[in-house]
Amino acid sequence: MADNLTSRDTTATTVDPDFRPEIRHERSLARVQAVPWLIVIALLAAVAWLGWRAFIYQEEGDPVGSAMLAFEKQNSLTVFSSRFEVVAESVDSRGIAGIDLLKSRQAAIIPATVEYRLDLSQMDRDRFLWNDATDTMTVVLPVLKISRPNLDEAEQRVFTEGNWVTRDASADLARNNSQQAERKAAAFAKNPEILSMARQAAKDAVRQNLAIPLQVAGYGDVTVNVRFDGEGEAG
Template sequence: MRPALRALGGVILIVAIVGLLYVGVGWRMRHMFDGDPSTVARASLQAVRQQNRLTPFAARFVAVVTAEESRFGFSARKTLIMPGLVRYSIDLAKLRDRDLQWDAATKTLAISLPPIELEGPEVDLTAVREYGEGGVLMTLTNAEKELDAANRKAGQAELVTQAHDVLPMRLAADAARSAIERSFAMPLKAAGIDATVTARFRDEPR
């Protein structure tokens, strides 16, 4: 048999196995929960809670900050370029039973999500860059140490500010909603229940 035909046969076999597994899981789900959407949703909620945290989105930001100081007629200036990674997550343990609402008339499962939490920033120390002017003052005094401390503090604050910007927050929210909707939609589908799943944040305007 030609290699291409063998590969095609292998793919067909894998697809067939996956299909049989899906049918088997669906049969088990339908008989286990007797087609009750609320029961399936509660079981899915328990499984989701066990994941503890969902991190659907992460973004890298770069802060550029400058600090200056003058003493004894001399001045010093340092600029810091600080990249950092921020992760956007949801504490799944905060999902409550009452956060799930099943509407039998529209066959819709509505989920209320806890707010997104930011983790970080994790500063990439290998990519940090510094540029300075005013070597005399930095040599004779502790000005450089103070400038570095001020820049580090300002850099961290700038990364946090960028992370809270509208665009990354919206991207994180969209990713979180999609992930949660899939987590609840798949068990419902496997149980043979035709349903729509919508996820919204508790603080999100309706």
């Protein structure tokens, strides 16, 4: 009985000790070889998804929503800036008992800048019209807003006449010229030719801001027509 037990114990210990570690080694090697392929597959899947998202997928099929998204984070868009010079001239008289004893005159040439902006807060869905048959987006813009003239008085050229110009007279002449220059600049900013240039710049800016986002959203080669309130459809 004891011999049989001894025989069984001896048989159990004679199993090849390298057998199981070899299996583990082969399994580990298979896992290592599979990792690069898994990475490649994951990358291909990511590239395919990004391509589908950019060129095929259309979120809710809503080109108007895509167009509005292009302006979503902008409250105002400066589309044109005009810089010009205005001439102002003032005369100052000072005296005693109604008698003018001191007269002075000052002329100034002052550079001015005016900006033309679109109020994008007014761009609701009613201002966008999509024609699915012709892939055409029509946009109707509100009237341009004109900024207050910015006078560059540091660059102004001043010409003063008078035998004796007091400090108070000089200050009054400069102040009057600045007020006069601002009024003239505001009037010049509404010149029909300048306004026409500003409107055209606005249309070009809107076309550029909409055409590319619509293409990226998957709507293809889109035509963008832009006009202002009160203009004909060909604007």
